[in-house]
Amino acid sequence: PPPVGSRPYWQLWGFDTAMRVRNALWRPRFTMYYRTFRLPDVLRDLEAAGFAVELAALEPLSRRADGSPRCRLVTAHRR
Numbered sequence: 001p002p003p004v005g006s007r008p009y010w011q012l013w014g015f016d017t018a019m020r021v022r023n024a025l026w027r028p029r030f031t032m033y034y035r036t037f038r039l040p041d042v043l044r045d046l047e048a049a050g051f052a053v054e055l056a057a058l059e060p061l062s063r064r065a066d067g068s069p070r071c072r073l074v075t076a077h078r079r
Contacts, residue, residue, distance in 0.1 A: 042074065051076040 002008035023031050046053045053076050057069035064070055 039072070039074070046074075046076045050079050052079050 002012065022028075043053055043055075053074065056073045056075070057063075058071040058073055059069070061069075061071040
């Protein structure tokens with residue numbers, strides 16, 4: 001994640017807020033959450049709730065210096 005207080009931090013914070021407002025007003029068929037959880041925590045919670053979880057690296061967004069994906073898509077389906 002970007003450093004707290006940096007421009008990218010505030011851009012992501014604004015996007016997160018807009019999506020939460022959208023989800024509250026529009027009530028889409030599915031709900032998207034952004035940056036509200038640590039990945040290991042959400043994987044554990046989804047699997048415990050009966051979801052099959054898949055991760056996909058979003059390669060066009062590149063990789064970090066350590067080789068890990070900069071961004072991943074989490075997809076969960078009811079078993």
